[in-house]
Amino acid sequence: MRRFKLSLRAQKALLGVLFTLPFILGFAAFLAYPFFQSVIFSLSKLSIVSTGYELDFVGLDNYRHALLVDPRFRQVFVETVVGMAARIPVILIFSFFAANLLNQRFRGRMLARVVFFLPVIMGAEISLKMQQADYMQQAVSFSESGLLPLSVLQELLLSLKLPLAFINFIFAAINEIPLIIRSSGIQILIFLAALQSIPKSLYEAAHMEGATAWEAFWKITFPLISPLMLVNVVYTIVDSFTAPDNALLELIQNAAWTGAGFGVSTAMSWIYFAAILGILAVTFILLGREVHYES
């Protein structure tokens, strides 16, 4: 019997398909198909019957319900999306700053890195649960809640006759600090690795040519880490999209199991997904021009 022979090229292609086949099947079954189904669900009324579930086509009714009838969706949607968009630059700036801090030489650097990386290990869900448990505990023990005696600061600002909007902004920012720090773990790590990959010789050359540290930062450090800036923005968006403390996701999940039903819930998540894709597109357009790629 003669062995059936494939050309080398076909053989290689076959191997490629073989090795990646699990993903192709999994993607089709557990992502693409449900994704497609969710489009249909969002346009239907879904009811559970004894042999499975039934779908009645209702057109854009679910979207109308989500946007016009649901009492909380619009407000939570706007708050979540705006809050996320506002948080992204802060997280980026903070993680870049922290990476620079950790990149310096000092005693105990390893310990500092271990602590800064802890939020990645603990996971957002767990941190959130901890905060909730902590909140309850504080409410019970009547203890001072914040890190600073905030009431003192508030009185000081009020006595300075500053505009109330400004004071509120400051306090909102202070409240966000722990959240920002805890959601920057991976971003810090990425920036840190990027900083360490910049050759020292570049800085030495710049120094010889008479560049100041400020100029070296903008002409060397910044362009060389800019591709990872984009990576970090995308990571931050995706991370906060799926964060468990996301009020909108909670609303969507509750709508599915206890509220307006599966159809409305998927319609809500489609509206949200569209908004996220919009944000991603805008960041790519804005940052894409700034990013410097080494060929």
Next chain:
Amino acid sequence: MKVRKVLEKGAGLVRFGLLVGIGFIILYPLLRQLSAALMHPDDMYDLTVNWIPRTLTKMNFQVAWELLDYPKALTNTLGITILLAALELGATMIIGYGFARWKYPGSNIIFALVILSIVIPPQMVMVPLFLNFRYFDLFGLLPDPGINLIGSFWPLVLMALTGTAKRSGLFIFITRNFFRGMSTSLEEAAYVDGAGHLKTFFGIMLPNAKPVAMIVFLFSFVWNWNDLFYTNLFLPGSKLLQIGLSTINAQYNYPWANKAVEGTYIQLVNNAGMLLYVLPVLVLYAFLQRYFIESIEKTGLVG
């Protein structure tokens, strides 16, 4: 010269202050938890007690231990987490190698789908996925109502095996980058010596991929351990630590005579339970933090 030295000292102090401050914010919930977990209920209403309990007690831990059925739930959670991490590791190594070494028509598009799978939030496909596993019929191959896979670990296993579990896309990306960075001369030598493709992969490439395998396994372990979304979706009511923690309030029947203490005491138990839950991960991190922290540099994400 002197001015410069003073400046350097000052900068060091500022840096120290910043590091301690940020570190404190990160550790704050953990420290709070520890303080609450060791606190006697009598201290809860004592206004002079804030951080350090006046009476230290193991009682909260004992109650949490019993309510969670800790040894059993820990074994279950540990078992399923290790199983999922191992499956995810195997699957993403094979898939990543496939993307790194062989091109076929459309392989770039498939790889773009890998990236897309990182961006699609699980909440997006939550409802269809749940229903598909509830009435699992293997695309019409099984008789009509299908089998109910909810409550078994099959949904999680199937998703781990096919590289579509939570953040699997990221691991595929990492392993592909790693294998791409490896020189092909090893494989060529193996082929010349007469080894087949499978033998080359399992005998030569995998043993050489230990650093990246370690990273994938550790991250997969930690993220599966911390996962509440999929376990709540697919394994509701099972004897796992995550599930036990969320129902700890409902299980507790109050033996206290003092009504005021009764309702709030469970918060202390909650804190102790949470610590028992994060403890294994913290221990793992304490021993292997080097791998976590150096991971990004080894994964080829950065130049």
